[in-house]
Amino acid sequence: MADTSGNEDWNVVIAPDSPWWRLHLGEVWRYRDLFRELVVRDLTATYKQTILGPIWVLIQPLITSIMFAVIFGMVARMALPGIPALLFYMSAIVPWSLFSGVINKTSATLASNAPLMTKVYFPRLIPPLSSMTSTSFTFFVQLALFFVFAAAYRLSGSYAWSPGTALLMLPALILLEMMLAFGTGLIVASLTTRYKDLRFLIGFAVQLLMYMSPVIFPLAKVAPDSPVRPVLEANPLTPVIEGFRGALLGTYMDWSTLWYSLAFGTVVLIAGLALFQRAHRSYADVV
Amino acid sequence: MSADEQPLMVQVQGVGKRYRLGTINRQQFTDDVKAWAARLLGRPDPTVPVGAEVDPQRIGEDFWALRDISFEVRRSEVVGIVGHNGAGKSTMLKLLSRITLPTEGTIRMRGKVSSLLEVGTGFHPELTGRDNIYLNGAILGMPKAEVNAKIDEIIAFSGITHHIDTPVKRYSSGMRVRLGFAVAAHLEPEILIVDEVLSVGDAEFQRKSMGKMHDSAASGRTVLFVSHNMTAVRTLCQRVIWMEHGRIRMQGPTEEVVGAYLANYSKATTERVWSEEDAPGNAVAHLRHVRVAPASGGDVFHWEDPIDVEIGLDKHTADKISVNVQVLNGDGAVLFTTNLAEGLPGLVLGTGRQVVTCRFPSHLFNEGDLMLNIGVALKGWPSFRVEQAVAFTVIEPPRSGAWHARRKGMLRLAIPWQHRSAQ
Numbered sequence: 001m002a003d004t005s006g007n008e009d010w011n012v013v014i015a016p017d018s019p020w021w022r023l024h025l026g027e028v029w030r031y032r033d034l035f036r037e038l039v040v041r042d043l044t045a046t047y048k049q050t051i052l053g054p055i056w057v058l059i060q061p062l063i064t065s066i067m068f069a070v071i072f073g074m075v076a077r078m079a080l081p082g083i084p085a086l087l088f089y090m091s092a093i094v095p096w097s098l099f100s101g102v103i104n105k106t107s108a109t110l111a112s113n114a115p116l117m118t119k120v121y122f123p124r125l126i127p128p129l130s131s132m133t134s135t136s137f138t139f140f141v142q143l144a145l146f147f148v149f150a151a152a153y154r155l156s157g158s159y160a161w162s163p164g165t166a167l168l169m170l171p172a173l174i175l176l177e178m179m180l181a182f183g184t185g186l187i188v189a190s191l192t193t194r195y196k197d198l199r200f201l202i203g204f205a206v207q208l209l210m211y212m213s214p215v216i217f218p219l220a221k222v223a224p225d226s227p228v229r230p231v232l233e234a235n236p237l238t239p240v241i242e243g244f245r246g247a248l249l250g251t252y253m254d255w256s257t258l259w260y261s262l263a264f265g266t267v268v269l270i271a272g273l274a275l276f277q278r279a280h281r282s283y284a285d286v287v
Numbered sequence: 288m289s290a291d292e293q294p295l296m297v298q299v300q301g302v303g304k305r306y307r308l309g310t311i312n313r314q315q316f317t318d319d320v321k322a323w324a325a326r327l328l329g330r331p332d333p334t335v336p337v338g339a340e341v342d343p344q345r346i347g348e349d350f351w352a353l354r355d356i357s358f359e360v361r362r363s364e365v366v367g368i369v370g371h372n373g374a375g376k377s378t379m380l381k382l383l384s385r386i387t388l389p390t391e392g393t394i395r396m397r398g399k400v401s402s403l404l405e406v407g408t409g410f411h412p413e414l415t416g417r418d419n420i421y422l423n424g425a426i427l428g429m430p431k432a433e434v435n436a437k438i439d440e441i442i443a444f445s446g447i448t449h450h451i452d453t454p455v456k457r458y459s460s461g462m463r464v465r466l467g468f469a470v471a472a473h474l475e476p477e478i479l480i481v482d483e484v485l486s487v488g489d490a491e492f493q494r495k496s497m498g499k500m501h502d503s504a505a506s507g508r509t510v511l512f513v514s515h516n517m518t519a520v521r522t523l524c525q526r527v528i529w530m531e532h533g534r535i536r537m538q539g540p541t542e543e544v545v546g547a548y549l550a551n552y553s554k555a556t557t558e559r560v561w562s563e564e565d566a567p568g569n570a571v572a573h574l575r576h577v578r579v580a581p582a583s584g585g586d587v588f589h590w591e592d593p594i595d596v597e598i599g600l601d602k603h604t605a606d607k608i609s610v611n612v613q614v615l616n617g618d619g620a621v622l623f624t625t626n627l628a629e630g631l632p633g634l635v636l637g638t639g640r641q642v643v644t645c646r647f648p649s650h651l652f653n654e655g656d657l658m659l660n661i662g663v664a665l666k667g668w669p670s671f672r673v674e675q676a677v678a679f680t681v682i683e684p685p686r687s688g689a690w691h692a693r694r695k696g697m698l699r700l701a702i703p704w705q706h707r708s709a710q
Contacts, residue, residue, distance in 0.1 A: 121385035
């Protein structure tokens, strides 16, 4: 009679605690349509009101690169000899903007989705994952732009661009950088639910980090006995940015330093996921 | 197959939800660092208010929004959850919707669950109506293939065919609600959890939405329905859970629980008795009691029943006085006034304790809350008045059909109609 179906096939069980390492990735997969819709929303809504629309994706890094090329290339002469300043700066600014973009979007994910999170259930990892994806879409457009410029330099004969086999490292570098940025973003997102001040600090911190990474100058230009050198070497982003240069321009790169970044990235990602699991559970109660 | 043999769809066991009062106030990072440093050095926590440190258990008072909640819902049951504001209804709804987690206990559910706490959640103003249907559908857990299959139906249901490719920011609020409900109405969950989203939109659209609700209940869906609207609860639900102070006060068949719920509510407000010391009044008279009750006895004010009002007063003057009753609706609008001088023109009350009564006819008030102001006048001049002396709630009988929202209008009169064929 009564309930013959037993106790095992409850497909939704809501209980106070589940361990932080249970990420419910199956649930995330089931909501893949939501993931896609949020990515599409981000991409279409951002540029909808602007006159130039999606062209901004190209203009933004181009202007920054030209600006850096002018300021640092002509005044400070930071670029490596023989490499056009524009390519030199783009090769680092494009990956840097991926890093800062993912950190900024991910760290704001709880706050910017508060209206949704207090009304509907869905796997809470979906919004940060989708905003990371839409940000990386911008990155790939910019990367394509870099290749267009590099090819143009080569065709015009003014610079014999040939990155070599190091280019094969590109996918690994991209994944590693996203891992670092996503993990850090999740940590910041979790902490901002408790410490609202962090929201204002993160902008400055990311900016500061840019000057502590070899974005506008190559590591080779920093003297071994310089006081900034240890800071740069401790920064897990340094090998990544230098790696992008090595892959895109064929400059010298000690690839073994990437292991340090990978170890750091793994720790940051796990810490980020754990903290985020804890934070989003209580988020609806404190918002 | 009787109702008891249907499989369990929802099982709630010993669920409680605690909110910590006070702890969430400490939001500054420096405070946490100070507290942490102090603990490390073995000094008293500088961020705890002086006096509170005597009993560390008392830091951050607990507030249990829900406690010891257990109930079960079987397949194709429609269960209503009623209760006053603060009874824990919305917390229960949030737990069932998986927006927040319980502090203790477990909730188990079987099958696809959809929860509607509002319509149009996550609409993006820059996107078109059509884009938002896909977005909102995905948010509510509808796969894209399903939205694709139903998109024409959804657009037709919303009635926004012409503007479906216009950004939603140009929509009126009514249009947004209609679009949101159109998506929600096409979800096909096995368990549906609904808040009072039914009380939105214009009359025509409400009728359509309620029809859809009715269909889903009739087609064997399990529905949990949280509402203030007793007419809707009584028409839709077979069983009702009455919540009070975060606990279940009563659960059982709808009429039983709704009757007890309304009776309990009215007991507190339908009678006022004053002692000699605090009786309102002046040298003319003092009001001693006011009582309002259904003429048929009982505690529930049915629309089909006349309503008796009884007023007791101590009259001090020998002059002729009048007692008047103002009837107000829940919004404070005066529906009408009646008084003793017009009701019994020749009557001159003697001094001492006097009791007067009047009877409101049946089929008069629209469903909802009503209040009475009681006043005393001397020779046609107002002498004193007691605002909102008593209050009561009129309900109408369960309706058939799909329309359960409150009818418009302050009164609901039984108007005679006639018909002749003019062929």
